[in-house]
Amino acid sequence: MKILNVNNINIAYDSYGSEKDEAILLIAGLGTQMIRWTVPFCEMLAERGFRVIRFDNRDTGLSTHFNHHDTLDFEELAKTLMSGQRPKIPYTLDDMANDTIGLLDALGITKAHVVGRSMGGMIAQLAASTYPERVLSLTSIMSTTGNPELPPTSPDVMALMTRPAPNPAEDEAGYLFHSTAFARRIAGQGYPFDEAEYQSIIREEIHRGYNPGSVGRQIAAIAISGDRRARLAKVNVPTLVIHGSDDPMFVPACGEDTAQAIPDAAFMLLEGMGHDLPAQLFETVVDGIERTAQRNESYTEE
Structure with a gap:
């Protein structure tokens, strides 16, 4: 793991594969760290002939934290938005998209394929739309467009996601129970939920x-x-x-809307997948990313 200064903050990253190969940038989701892109997944992509780079978004993991800003009050945020006002926040998704390009700059990479999951998909979308000269292809996984007419996230999922979690330094078991309950709720029904693997990642994030x-x-x-x-x-x-057919965070209509919004986008609906990426689907997803990369005229197979 290495750290680079990007846009006046520190961004932690690591990479797999040869630096001579075309780069794929993996963008993590809401509040999660780069290790959610597991080593087997990264290695599988690298074996297809890519330099695979994963990184901690700002405010997560080993990248710069923004804890000097107040903790968000969700009710206050909702009231502010409903009143038509813009809340004061420390950064935007555009700032995070700028971080992705800044990381490429710091690594001396001119162009890359971008792949994002959930919030990371939104960041990848913005990177592709704002910096078309820097992005070779886009893969948006379990994400959405922000279309206000789309079905909302299930209320119970929002409640689980926003409720206060125990401090793991004081109650690690309670924190693991809290996190696991949420992960189990948003997982798909088509694949067994690997509680041991999930809790191993959560402990590492802690x-x-x-x-x-x-x-x-x-x-x-x-x-x-x-x-x-x-x-x-x-x-x-x-x-x-x-997108997953069982996703309760962003229902399949959100993925369909994303594909309809982007010219000539391909849509892959994975039966039984929720708002997660089970190991049984790694090869299917990697195949899709590779096919999309190969559609770019500048892609050359070694």
Whole structure:
């Protein structure tokens, strides 16, 4: 793991594969760390002939935290948005998209394929629409467009996601129970939920860089990003939208809307997948990412 200064903050990253190969940038989701892109997944992509780079978004993991800002009050955020006002927040999704390009700059990479999951998919969408000259292809996984007419997240899922979690330094077992209950709820029904594997990742996140305030700050960044469809209409790179049929966070209509908003985007609906990426689907997802990368005229197979 290495750290680079990007846009006046520190971004932690690591990579797999040869630096001579075309780069794929993996963007993590809400409040999660780069290790959610597991080593086997990264290695599988690298074996297809890519340099695979995963990183901690700002405010997560070993990248710069923004804990000097107040913890988000969800009720206050909702009231502010409903009143038509713009809440004061420390950063936006556009700032996070700028971080992805800044990381490429710091690594001396001119262009890359971008792959994002959930909030990371939103960041990848913005990177592709804002920096078309830097993005070779886009894969948006379990994400959405911000279209206000789409079905909302299930209320019980929102309640589980936003309720206060125990401090793992004081009650690690309670924190694991809290996190596991949420993960189990958003997982799909088509694949067994691997509780041991999930809790292993959560423990690693706790010890790498626990940052409880990041979820609220990133929810606020998502909330004010608004409807991105007009921006997505400008995406002119090969695009794949992957979504799970059982996703309760962003229902399948959200993936369909994303694919419809992006010109010539392909849509892959995975039966039994929820708002997660089970190991049984790694090869299917990697195949899709590779096919999308190969659609770019500048892609050359070694």
